Amino acid sequence: MEDFISYILQFGNLNQQQIDLISKKAILLVLKKDDFYLEAGQISKRFGFVTDGILRVSYFNNKSEEITKYFIDENNIVVDLESFDNEIPSIAYVQAMTDCKIIVFAKKDWQELLDTIISWDAIVRKIVSKALLQKVERISSIVAQDATTSYLTFLEKFPNLANRIPLSYLASYLGITQSSLSRIRKNIK
Amino acid sequence: MEDFISYILQFGNLNQQQIDLISKKAILLVLKKDDFYLEAGQISKRFGFVTDGILRVSYFNNKSEEITKYFIDENNIVVDLESFDNEIPSIAYVQAMTDCKIIVFAKKDWQELLDTIISWDAIVRKIVSKALLQKVERISSIVAQDATTSYLTFLEKFPNLANRIPLSYLASYLGITQSSLSRIRKNIK
DNA sequence: TTCGCTTTTTGCCAAATGGCAAGTGGTTTC
DNA sequence: GAAACCACTTGCCATTTGGCAAAAAGCGAA
Numbered sequence: 001m002e003d004f005i006s007y008i009l010q011f012g013n014l015n016q017q018q019i020d021l022i023s024k025k026a027i028l029l030v031l032k033k034d035d036f037y038l039e040a041g042q043i044s045k046r047f048g049f050v051t052d053g054i055l056r057v058s059y060f061n062n063k064s065e066e067i068t069k070y071f072i073d074e075n076n077i078v079v080d081l082e083s084f085d086n087e088i089p090s091i092a093y094v095q096a097m098t099d100c101k102i103i104v105f106a107k108k109d110w111q112e113l114l115d116t117i118i119s120w121d122a123i124v125r126k127i128v129s130k131a132l133l134q135k136v137e138r139i140s141s142i143v144a145q146d147a148t149t150s151y152l153t154f155l156e157k158f159p160n161l162a163n164r165i166p167l168s169y170l171a172s173y174l175g176i177t178q179s180s181l182s183r184i185r186k187n188i189k
Numbered sequence: 190m191e192d193f194i195s196y197i198l199q200f201g202n203l204n205q206q207q208i209d210l211i212s213k214k215a216i217l218l219v220l221k222k223d224d225f226y227l228e229a230g231q232i233s234k235r236f237g238f239v240t241d242g243i244l245r246v247s248y249f250n251n252k253s254e255e256i257t258k259y260f261i262d263e264n265n266i267v268v269d270l271e272s273f274d275n276e277i278p279s280i281a282y283v284q285a286m287t288d289c290k291i292i293v294f295a296k297k298d299w300q301e302l303l304d305t306i307i308s309w310d311a312i313v314r315k316i317v318s319k320a321l322l323q324k325v326e327r328i329s330s331i332v333a334q335d336a337t338t339s340y341l342t343f344l345e346k347f348p349n350l351a352n353r354i355p356l357s358y359l360a361s362y363l364g365i366t367q368s369s370l371s372r373i374r375k376n377i378k
Numbered sequence: 379t380t381c382g383c384t385t386t387t388t389g390c391c392a393a394a395t396g397g398c399a400a401g402t403g404g405t406t407t408c
Numbered sequence: 409g410a411a412a413c414c415a416c417t418t419g420c421c422a423t424t425t426g427g428c429a430a431a432a433a434g435c436g437a438a
Contacts, residue, residue: 067333069325080316114311120311122303128314129270132321136258139328143364144256146396147425167386175332178423182387335426336394356416369395369419 003051004103011126012119020120021116025109031096032054037078038094043088044083046104050076053100054161056169058093068173070135071097071158075130079104098166147176148184190215192240193292196264200315201308210305214298220244220285226267227283233272235293239265242289243350245358247282257362259324260286260347266320267291286354336365337373 002048004026005019014022031037037055038044055072069092072078083090084107113120138157140170142150151174155162163169169179193215194208203211218237220226224246227233244261258281261267272279273296294302302309327346331339340363344351351359360370 061333067329069329075207085315085318121314121366125310125314125317126274128318129274129321131316132269132325135325136321136328139325140258143328143331144250144361166384172333176424177426178385179387179427183425186387355414365394366396367415368397368417372395375417 001028001051001103003075004049007049008123008127010163012123012130014117014123016121018117020155022113025105025113026103027105029100029102029104031102033096033099034099036095037100037102038080038090038092040091040093041089042083043087044080044090045107046079047084047107047110048078048102048104050074050078051101051103053096053098053102054158055100056095056097056165058095058169058172059091065174066168068169070139071161071173073158075111076134081128097169141173142173147174147180148188150174151181151184152188161173190217190240190292191296192264193238196238197312197316201312203308203312211302214294214302215292216294218289218290218291218293220289222285222288224285224289225282226285226289226291227269227279227281229280229282230278231272232276232329233269233279234296235268236273236296237267237291237293239263239267240290240292242285242287242291243347244289245284245286245354246378247284247358247361248280255357257358257359259328260350262347265323266316270317286358287351298339331363336363336369337377339363340370340373341377 001023005023008014008022024130029037031053037048040059050072052074054074055078057069057072058066060140062065072094078094080090080092080094082088114124141153145153151162151170154174167181168178171178174181176184190212194212197211218226220242226237229248239261241263243263244267246258246261247255248258250256257329262282267283269279269281269283271277303313330342334342340351340359343359343363356370357367360367363370365373
């Protein structure tokens with residue numbers, strides 16, 4: 001929880017009373033590896049902040065192939081904003097790749113924070129835009145680089161993860177097939 | 190300007206006085222095809238909203254190749270948030286692909302709107318997250334699809350643009366070489 | 379340990395893409 | 409109009425990736 005508070009204080013000032021209110025609304029959610037945080041069809045009703053672990057966001061394309069859209073790591077938010085803001089069903093699955101600890105706020109509590117804490121909107125705006133900018137950067141770099149380089153970049157960002165998750169998750173994230181990724185791995189060794 | 194006002198009213202309510210203030214701060218910027226809205230090294234000091242035209246965001250990678258990161262079309266924001274928020278030099282170039290009309294707010298005016306209009310933070314948060322989510326979606330689909338499909342998708346989103354901009358801009362956006370894109374074009378005919 | 383299941387690797391070949399350079403076509407400039 | 413320039417296309421060939429299926433490896437249950 002301290003990590004979370006110090007994280008948000010980077011984006012704006014809060015007095016102790018406000019921090020207490022935030023802490024009071026925060027719920028610690030523990031997920032085990034492979035648990036789902038959100039499934040397609042559900043409405044994303046929680047705003048989450050990952051303090052430990054890595055999650056994966058995926059969807060099924062029109063060929064019924066599962067595509068990994070991105071990974072979410074520590075000190076990042078986990079929420080389907082489209083679903084959360086507009087209260088429409090999510091298209092995405094969000095699944096824990098490792099055991100995770102997530103600080104979550106129920107939507108009504110989140111709304112209360114927005115209504116009560118004058119600077120909360122500004123803080124959230126910065127947190128959200130930082131998180132989304134990071135996603136744009138990471139996905140853009142996959143488009144711009146060859147698959148081998150993207151794989152190496154992934155290894156840097158998520159050391160130890162590559163060998164603990166199904167190859168297919170990673171391959172679709174990189175935009176290649178599982179067998180191609182297997183060959184890339186072989187060539188790197 | 191009416192387009193811009195009705196756009197922002199989708200994201201929150203504003204009274205007439207607030208709308209007048211926003212209108213007063215707004216400046217209409219006209220760019221000709223190929224003009225730069227922002228160049229690398231500059232600090233992004235304006236928050237822009239495209240009412241007409243299409244722009245392109247690019248950067249140079251470590252091989253000094255120019256990479257098109259994404260295109261910005263009408264009813265979307267144009268601002269390097271990283272640079273604007275943190276007042277650091279931008280890495281990106283933003284260039285008009287067609288003649289453009291952009292409603293811009295100087296940073297100090299923008300800050301005044303944030304300080305004066307209570308709901309402005311919330312509105313901006315929604316506009317920004319919508320814009321960034323769209324970028325994530327578009328770039329993700331390039332990773333997930335083959336180049337031909339991505340090119341066809343681009344043609345749908347930006348009809349008439351593909352033949353009016355240098356092929357190299359589009360090729361790097363799609364993550365392929367110029368000659369590959371040329372061949373893809375040939376095969377489609 | 380063995381069986382059964384899942385995941386990963388590999389072989390084979392086809393298709394897509396890259397790298398390079400030459401050719402083509404159009405436009406500008408003088 | 410000729411020359412120079414620029415963007416795009418094409419040819420040639422190497423490399424990468426895909427599609428498919430079989431083999432190998434990993435793993436848990438009995």
